[in-house]
Amino acid sequence: MKKKLFIKTYGCQMNVYDSERMADILSPLGYQQVEEPDEADMIILNTCHIREKATEKVFSDLGRLRPYKEHREQQGKKTIIAVAGCVAQAEGDEIMRRAKYVDIVFGPQAYHKLPEMIAKATRQTNGVLELDFETYEKFDALPEVKNTNGISAFLTIQEGCDKFCHFCCVPYTRGAEVSRDIASITDEARRLVDLGAKEITLLGQNVNAFHGESEDGHEWGLGRLLIHLAETIPGITRWRYTTSHPRDVDEELIEAHKHERVMPYLHLPVQSGSDTILRAMNRKHTADFYREIIEKFRKVRPDIAFSSDFIVGYPGETDKDFEATVQLVKDVNYSMAYSFKYSRRPGTPAAGLANQIPESVKEERLALLQHVLFEQQTQFNLSKVGQRLPVLFDKKGRHAGQVIGRSPFLQPVHVIATERVIGHILDVDITGATQNSLTGAIVLDIPQVA
Secondary structure, three states: OOEEEEEEEOOOHHHHHHHHHHHHHHHHHOEEEOOOOOOOOEEEEEEOOOOOOHHHHHHHHHHHHHHHHHHHHHOOOOOEEEEEHHHHHHHHHHHHHHOOOOOEEEOOOOHHHHHHHHHHHHHOOOOEEEOOOOHHHHHHHOOOOOOOOOOEEEEEOEEOOOOOOOOOOHHHHOOOOEEOOHHHHHHHHHHHHHOOOOEEEEEOOOHHHOEEEOOOOOEEEHHHHHHHHHHHOOOOOEEEEEOOOHHHOOHHHHHHOOOOOEOOEEEOOOEOOOHHHHHHHOOOOOHHHHHHHHHHHHHHOOOOEEEEEEEEOOOOOOHHHHHHHHHHHHHHOOOEEEEEEOOOOOOOHHHHOOOOOOHHHHHHHHHHHHHHHHHHHHHHHHOOOOOEEEEEEEEEOOOOOEEEEEOOOOOEEEEEOOHHHOOOEEEEEEEEEOOOOEEEEEOOOOHHHO
16 A cells, blocks of 8 residues: 655755655655655654754754644554654654654664664654664665656765864764765666766765775775766766865865866865864864865866855854955855854854854854855856856756756756756856856757757
């Protein structure tokens, strides 16, 4: 008998990948995904612990889901509610205590055990808690991929982080760094091609820390893996990866960007431009070290575009420290960036520091930084007006007759076209730009749209 499965995914791309794999695992049990939770036989909240007040958001969503469960129980039907992901890992006991109607709580390294956990949840009333770190077992136990987000797919190659940045909860919720073997990555990439993918983004909490074993027993880094995949998976014409740490960039990875199938775009978080704050964050690199890496990439791939992450108002940050961050932004010139006010994460070293920055100061600094970043993003987009770019179209737009794709630099590109262009890489003459996207016209004398 078919059962309905509702999954809500919070946060990062790795959570999107994990949600797809949960659906794969549950498919043999008869579960099919639905868009709404009200009649679902199972509801999974796949949570993220990075953003501020993440835990309270989960409890708020759970409160809205409780009436669905109770209504179905009155009809003699059972709804299993599960909380997965990083909030589950960090706050599992608290979830069980505060929301006793939750049936299952499990961390990111345990979702391969979902069938077992569901069986337990149907036999007991006190809930199932599974928070073990068993990454190797998880990768070995995953079924063949069946769910993908379409033309552009995600593939996790590495999990966990050993860097222990003082503001970050990832080492405590995702565990130590671990990499998949080359053969399983290659097999999954081929399966994604069979499912229609044309672009794959390799994922990891610290993806360029990847060190996987090849079939002949040698250890490969991310650079060699990228070249291997680009040359042995002909159905994928675009390869990307995220998220990287500056300390794990090596020459082989830089050289990999010469390959035409490795996209000229890199998300490389720096967090601050002040060496004082970088030391306080335990980032293990300096601002000039970061600048040198940027220049090395630009030397081998002059057209490469960069994005980054920034935290303003970190404990102890002075006006001079903040000015150093703004200067680094001006030196690098980003195509886009994510910027946030520092907020405490329970259990992290920075949360207990006494020299916290007043909220008003953080807000002022964030506004100043974003003004520079948004101006750079707008100028980068405007620089593409008048150019012809290859665009991979992957979805319909919000407006009638509109189709959206991505440029090599990950910019959204809007055109007026029929849906038959979806799944194709087509040349587009860029005619307009805003801060967030490009507009253009498909070059019509291309065989795929003839």
